[in-house]
Amino acid sequence: MKKILLALSIFLLTGCYENSGYITKSCSKEENYDGLSSKTSYVFTFREDNISEMTVTYDYHADVNTISSIRSSLESQNMFVDVNYNVLINDENNYKIQYNIDMNNKDYWDKFDVVSSRTELVQRLKQNGFKCE
Numbered sequence: 001m002k003k004i005l006l007a008l009s010i011f012l013l014t015g016c017y018e019n020s021g022y023i024t025k026s027c028s029k030e031e032n033y034d035g036l037s038s039k040t041s042y043v044f045t046f047r048e049d050n051i052s053e054m055t056v057t058y059d060y061h062a063d064v065n066t067i068s069s070i071r072s073s074l075e076s077q078n079m080f081v082d083v084n085y086n087v088l089i090n091d092e093n094n095y096k097i098q099y100n101i102d103m104n105n106k107d108y109w110d111k112f113d114v115v116s117s118r119t120e121l122v123q124r125l126k127q128n129g130f131k132c133e
Contacts (some may be wrong), residue, residue: 001084002004012074015045021047022047023045024043024044024045025039025044025118025122026042026043026044026132026133027121027122027132027133028041028130029125029130029131032036035062035063036060036061036066037060038059038060038061039057039058039059040057040058040130041054041055042056042121042125042130043057044118044121047119049082049117050116050117051103051114051116051118052103053101054101054114055099055100055101056098056099056101056114057097057098057099058074058095058097058110059095059096059103060095060096061094062093064095065073067092067094067095070095071090071095072099076111083099083100083111084099084100084102085097085098085099085100086098086100088099089122092107101114112120125133
């Protein structure tokens, strides 16, 4: 039993497990204006300052008419950019959508204001009022 625990400890300490060396970070920003509450979140996985995976989530809470306008706007934008997304909440006062960013496709970078460098992205987001963990 001690040999198994020792082998498992060595295995974990040497980083011989899935996603070895990858770190996940998140940055978010909440805003409230005239009955509209919104939260934007960037969650990204990186290694050696190179981002490998990223999701961007927009979460809106407002009256029916405002949510309807936001939904229509985002849906029309999604038709012109071939991006993978999931609508997580879609009711009369709440709309939450999550985009999965293909870091190999630079066409997404402009739309979501992202870069491949973790350091540069965090710096850019903080300048725009985001808090990063």
